[in-house]
Amino acid sequence: MRPTQSCFPATRLRRTRQSAAVRAMVRQNTLSVDDFIWPVFVRSGEGVEEPIASMPGVMRRSVDRIVDVAREAADLGIPAICIFPYTGLEERTEDCAGAWDPDNHANRAIRAIKAAVPELAIMTDVALDTYNINGHDGFVENGEIVNDRTVDALVKMALSQAEAGADIIGPSDMMDGRIGAIRSALEAQGHQNVMILSYAAKYASAFYGPFRDAVGASGALTGDKKTYQMDPGNSDEAMRLIERDLTEGADMVMVKPGLPYLDICRRVKDSFGAPTFAYQVSGEYAMIKAASENGWVDHDRVMMESLMAFKRAGCDGILTYFAPDAARLLAKG
Numbered sequence: 001m002r003p004t005q006s007c008f009p010a011t012r013l014r015r016t017r018q019s020a021a022v023r024a025m026v027r028q029n030t031l032s033v034d035d036f037i038w039p040v041f042v043r044s045g046e047g048v049e050e051p052i053a054s055m056p057g058v059m060r061r062s063v064d065r066i067v068d069v070a071r072e073a074a075d076l077g078i079p080a081i082c083i084f085p086y087t088g089l090e091e092r093t094e095d096c097a098g099a100w101d102p103d104n105h106a107n108r109a110i111r112a113i114k115a116a117v118p119e120l121a122i123m124t125d126v127a128l129d130t131y132n133i134n135g136h137d138g139f140v141e142n143g144e145i146v147n148d149r150t151v152d153a154l155v156k157m158a159l160s161q162a163e164a165g166a167d168i169i170g171p172s173d174m175m176d177g178r179i180g181a182i183r184s185a186l187e188a189q190g191h192q193n194v195m196i197l198s199y200a201a202k203y204a205s206a207f208y209g210p211f212r213d214a215v216g217a218s219g220a221l222t223g224d225k226k227t228y229q230m231d232p233g234n235s236d237e238a239m240r241l242i243e244r245d246l247t248e249g250a251d252m253v254m255v256k257p258g259l260p261y262l263d264i265c266r267r268v269k270d271s272f273g274a275p276t277f278a279y280q281v282s283g284e285y286a287m288i289k290a291a292s293e294n295g296w297v298d299h300d301r302v303m304m305e306s307l308m309a310f311k312r313a314g315c316d317g318i319l320t321y322f323a324p325d326a327a328r329l330l331a332k333g
């Protein structure tokens with residue numbers, strides 16, 4: 001209930017905006033380094049740091065360099081990183097067997113980071129797109145992205161990540177039934193403490209464009225992902241997906257993309273009260289970078305304002321490529 005409010009001049013709402021001290025005192029939401037999960041890209045090779053043209057400042061790194069980044073994350077106080085593999089066309093197959101190979105780039109990175117920086121939480125990506133010859137998150141049979149056979153593969157992929165030492169499994173594939181299947185397999189194989197952060201409300205979005213360059217999927221992808229990712233016109237369906245994934249054993253849920261879907265973040269937080277994350281995706285990052293490189297907006301201020309928006313919308317945390325930059329700014333105070 002809104003308390004009654006007297007009118008002007010008894011009430012002057014500018015009174016509580018008059019100084020930095022008072023503004024700080026009445027501020028409802030704050031941003032902290034604890035809010036960040038930093039997505040990073042791992043590729044083959046050694047000593048490799050390869051820039052991604054559509055994501056200025058973001059690199060694909062070989063496993064040895066990813067370990068350096070993990071140490072940097074921990075030194076900055078960032079609680080978690082999220083590992084995405086980059087695969088060239090020659091590493092992709094129709095049977096996607098690379099996805100559950102214990103020695104794929106992502107799993108090697110998990111082992112190396114766990115050995116070097118054990119205090120850092122590691123999140124993974126579960127979906128077939130980075131190993132699939134056609135760039136889809138599931139197996140394709142006669143032009144159809146098939147559900148149940150894909151879920152069996154996702155379970156193998158998730159188990160290989162848990163065995164490598166992942167703390168948080170991140171299914172981003174949007175197949176039906178995968179959270180329940182992954183949760184039962186984790187329980188059965190002695191991984192009771194491995195968490196699942198479900199990409200529960202993931203939209204079929206054009207904002208993923210730069211990411212698909214980053215992981216090598218742009219050239220591979222045939223068609224679109226609209227038969228499994230959500231229609232941007234829907235909101236109630238997001239609630240059904242979140243509820244379903246929580247019921248099947250997700251510990252945390254995600255809305256993706258971020259800024260264009262803050263209404264969904266707010267509904268999710270208000271309806272379920274579960275740990276709620278948003279993914280400020282590659283296209284959102286690229287837009288801010290491009291505008292600031294042109295001198296059209298102030299990079300640091302727009303970055304911090306965009307991150308604060310997630311907190312205001314009810315998110316408990318944000319996956320963001322800005323994590324190290326924002327952490328450094330927050331440390332300066």
Ligand code: PBG
Pocket residue numbers: 125126127128129137172173207208209210211212225280281282283
């Ligand atoms: C796919 C996946 C995507 C992203 C994370 N996992 C892209 C897609 O669904 O095509 C996008 C992340 C970003 O744009 O930053 N498994």
